[in-house]
Amino acid sequence: MKIKKISIVTLAVLSISSCRFIDKTEQTEETKHSLTVKDSSVFNDKDENGCLASAGYVWSKVNKECVKGFSGIQLNPMDRLENEDETLSAYVLFNKDASKAEIFLPKDTTSIVLSRSSDGKPWILNDWQLLASKGYILKKGDKNMFSGDGEMGKKEIETDTQQQ
Template sequence: MKKIFFFLMFLGTLVSCKLTDQNAEEAVTETNQTVKDSSVVNDKDEHGCLASAGYVWSKINKECIKAFTGIPLNPISNPDSEDESLSAYVLFSEDGNQAEVFLPNDTQSIVLTRSAEGKPWIFQDWQLVPWKGFVLKKGNENKFAGDGMMGKKVTGSDTEQQ
């Protein structure tokens, strides 16, 4: 009687382990199938920059950067706008002879070059003129301007001026 009882216990344990293994295999198969069926969003550009996180490729720095960390230039048509997505941003090379401009709604930057210190940076019909900060022109039309300071501008103060 004891032998039959132990045999049944052994057989029950063996069968339950087999069922557990099968359930685990089925779960792994289902998980793998779900991963294969899911569409993974890949918003990296050709340089590996993650666009959804605000990164773009810098031709001057040769790396992924956040373009809005450069010097902001506000649109001439709406200079007091606080909408940062309407601004152009400028980054300079270490020697200052190249300026990379990130225009709003453009995926590619433009690189302007200057011939000497104090001269404007130029590329085709674009010019970046150092005047009371910077003015970005296309042809003869002023498009963007800024004071040359990096970062968001604070227009008010919580302390009284006397």
């Protein structure tokens, strides 16, 4: 009789313990899955072309590669030619033979591609025009929208050292 009681108690303890073990295993698997989903979304923010958006890369249609969003020739708004805020500027990238100019406009996730018929002519798409004249001027219709000196990248307006 004592053996029966011990067996029943042992069986009950094992049943309860195994249920807790299975429950913990299921929670662990759920936790692992939710962490994996969260972690992968942080590190897998590539766009449809494989560009890592969190690092500031966007797809260049004319060069067929990922480029930094603020690369290329910086064109500042006409009403803020001494602009230091890169997010207000437009950027221009050219293809190898400069027959196409890709324009990245501020606050726009896509670019526009302008084409020109020959050297010395403006790059055009619908009512957009990019003119080369002591740098570049980007126009929409008759209005000058952006202008820049034609140099690549961010401009250094002031320095903390002076050359003598």
